[in-house]
Amino acid sequence: MQILYKSTRGGEEGVPASRAILKGLASDGGLYVPETIPELDISLEELTGKPYRHIAFEVMRRFLTDFTEEELKHCIDCAYDDKFDTPEIAPLHRTGENTWFLELYHGATIAFKDMALSILPYLMTTAAKKNSVTDEIVILTATSGDTGKAALAGFADVPGTRIVVFYPKYGVSPVQEKQMVTQKGDNTCVIGITGNFDDAQTAVKKMFEDRELSQKLAEKGFRFSSANSINIGRLVPQIAYYVWSYAKLLEQGAIRCGEEINIVVPTGNFGNILAAYYAKQMGLPVHTLICASNENKVLFDFFRTGTYDRRREFILTSSPSMDILISSNLERLIYKICGDNAEECSAKMNALRNEGWYSITEEQKEQLKSFCGGYCDQNETEQTIAHIYMEEKYVIDTHTAVAAGVCRKYRESSKDPRPTVIASTASPYKFTRSVVKALKNLAEVPENIEELDDFELADLLSRITGTAIPKAVEEIRIAPILHDKVVDASDMPQAVCDFLF
Ligand SMILES: *Cc1c(COP(=O)(O)O)cnc(C)c1O
Secondary structure: OOOEEEEOOOOOOOEEHHHHHHHOOOOOOOOEEEOOOOOOOOOHHHHOOOOHHHHHHHHHHHHOOOOOHHHHHHHHHHHOOOOOOOOOOOOEEEEOOOEEEEEOOOOOOOEOHHHHHOOHHHHHHHHHHHOOOOOEEEEEEEOOOHHHHHHHHHHOOOOOEEEEEEEEOOOOOHHHHHHHHOOOOOOEEEEEEOOOHHHHHHHHHHHHHOHHHHHHHHHOOEEEEOOOOOOHHHHHHHHHHHHHHHHHHHHOOOOOOOOOEEEEEEOOOOHHHHHHHHHHHHOOOEEEEEEEEOOOOHHHHHHHHOEEEOOOOOOOOOOHHHOOOOOOOHHHHHHHHOOOOHHHHHHHHHHHHHOOEEEOOHHHHHOOOOEEEEEOOHHHHHHHHHHHHHHHOOOOOHHHHHHHHHHHHHHHHHOOOOOEEEEEOEOHHHOHHHHHHHOOOOOOOOOOHHHOOHHHHHHHHHHHHOOOOOHHHHHHHHOOOOOOEEEOHHHHHHHHHHHHO
16 A cells, blocks of 8 residues: 655645655645554564564555665665664563563664664665655754764765754763764764854754755755654654564563553654554554653643643753653644644644644543653652662663653553553663762762763773673774864855865
8 A cells, every 4th residue: 555645734745755755844844644554464473583674674664655675675774784783773671560671772872863863864865766866965954962973873974965963062062072073974074063052953944945055055966955853754763663572572472462562752852652653553552652751741741631831941851852842743643633634733833833832622632542641850760770770780871761760650550560661762871970870879889970071980880780881982982083163153054065065
């Protein structure tokens, strides 16, 4: 069956997957959604014992129906290779109480965004070929830290692409900066700007809209594109690992075929948990999708009350990748519960932009019964890291800890005993300072951790927990600096031209 895509704002329909991937955002400002969700019409038993790539193919081919088998397999083979530090790609780690951590952090930047950003460049270049686009694709990104590095790692040395990343020179952590400025690959360019993240973001948006600049690029055989998280090419690869985790549980005899599981996802932009929802819609036996938030609990409140309200204080927490008040991917779910009514969906999104809030009806709320929201404050997050280390000798990062803490609270209040998969979104070595702090009372942690730099903290974490420092951290420790350009935000377009021509 052919799957086509349409915009949540009603302006486009009948769009093939490859075009949706190339465009990223629809012309009317909406997000692309599949017109129907394909069925997972293959027995789950058949998927047991199969490698990650095989399952990724079975899931993705049902969504990206205008890609040939050969094209899609090529993309998957290029993405899920030895850039990952384990051949399993996304191993499951069992802890007590019928709970498994799905480790999504074995890629180049030791966080879950690698799962999608390692394949997106190949999906994009394949999509370009299919649509007779001969221009080289130029990815432009403004980053506050992590996404920039994950995009750089994904696009580095991918033929037919260039990538330019802007970051606030004085607004990222030393390790984040080091990760980016040591990036290899002739097609990569990393530039610091003297302003803050918003300045960088605004200037990038302006470049996307600058017709004169586009014209100039087109003459030289380039076109801009974006790798941001609302691209359907980032969402679809994420569905695969939920199906994979189910097949793994089946293979281990932990569940019976058809038995329902719960899934807990530490959530920011709502992309990862939406992928789990799509897996459920395909027919994966999932009972409850538990949406875990930190103190920026706008989604917890939404699932409880039916009102989404961003008019609140923005809190900086120890799980920074979840510090978000506008979860962009939620729009896809809102569109669905509005019965695919684009007008109603647009009205809500406009209300959110202009007034800062919107509500859904009781009937719409009824349709969200498979979701359950929960949150953990920073104390609970710290305690969860300590608790799981004490009981299981297993080290988790702060984001995963938010999910694990919410999982525990959900179990206590609901008495729901179902086997549960927790999406583990970052290596503890990515948020070392918070993790070491959480373990302070359990292990021999010196008093002076405030004075240690991130590499010294990694050594310390390795020593006290007996876990190995990931290759990604070791590599940047000694890597030479390859990018040292710094410009004012107003000079960003010129910097892009200097790199390209
Ligand atoms: C991006 C990110 C999240 C949030 O994922 P969404 O898809 O935006 O909800 C959670 N944890 C980590 C470590 C992340 O990098």
